[in-house]
Amino acid sequence: MIQDEGFAYGYLKLTYCLRKNFNLIINKKKVFRLCKELQVLRPQRRIKTRHPRRLARNRVITGPNQLWETDLKYGYIAGENSFFFILSIIDVFDRSIVGYHIGLACEARDAAITLKNALLKRQLYEAEKKPAIRSDNGPQFISNLFEGTCVELSIEHERIPFKMPNKNAHIESFHAILEEECLSRYEFESYAEAYEIVDKFMRFYNKVRIHSGIKFFSPMECYQLLRENRLELKPVRV
Missing domain, CATH: 3.30.420.10 (Ribonuclease H-like superfamily/Ribonuclease H)
Known part of the structure; x- marks a missing residue:
């Protein structure tokens, strides 16, 4: 495994990385829990809405x-x-x-x-x-x-x-x-x-x-x- 490879990875990518490089039998839920306990869980990306939704109003x-x-x-x-x-x-x-x-x-x-x-x-x-x-x-x-x-x-x-x-x-x-x-x-x-x-x-x-x-x-x-x-x-x- 390349040094610092997993630095920017979320828990899902880390799961595949651990399986591939260390032959670990581990699922994404456990990786999520471990990352959360160790406080290294990457924040979820926020999808920015380019145009705000305008609801139909009474006319x-x-x-x-x-x-x-x-x-x-x-x-x-x-x-x-x-x-x-x-x-x-x-x-x-x-x-x-x-x-x-x-x-x-x-x-x-x-x-x-x-x-x-x-x-x-x-x-x-x-x-x-x-x-x-x-x-x-x-x-x-x-x-x-x-x-x-x-x-x-x-x-x-x-x-x-x-x-x-x-x-x-x-x-x-x-x-x-x-x-x-x-x-x-x-x-x-x-x-x-x-x-x-x-x-x-x-x-x-x-x-x-x-x-x-x-x-x-x-x-x-x-x-x-x-x-x-x-x-x-x-x-x-x-």
Whole structure:
């Protein structure tokens, strides 16, 4: 054993070192106890959170582009025995799907790109005041890349408490619609087929499908009427 080899080792590495260099039959629990008794136990590393978690707060939404909700949904491709991913962003007030990603994978960069595209679509990329974005605690949304993108764009990102999907009710409701009216109706043979059908449904939902929560207009009609001050909706409490 090299002198001072174990100086910076924690109890787990010391266990393997003692087994390897001295042929000792010893487990990590005993090494932990001995290190603790001898007061040579290395302190546990603290994982620093780069971006502090901001919990979703109660809001009263009075117009479009104040709060967007986002979440991920899975679809199944029977012909390829594989899953695909749908990430959607909904405007809580006018119910529009302002951005979505369909892919065989969905990583943090996909979520970040989808958010940027949604801002561009609504001509908000350079706007001083941008919508807040609310998500669950999925790996795409807690990543440094997505959080960093929100900071870069000056967007407030808030995450719902664990096991409280009701705080993300509008995107959950949309994904229930997506499942009932689209995904459950098809047995996809290929990813290309799944992409085409889901993409078509997204356009149908935004442009054609009427919604009782916005006075039986389609989301796109609702958004346009709101912009022209020709429609008044009740505030949405989330």
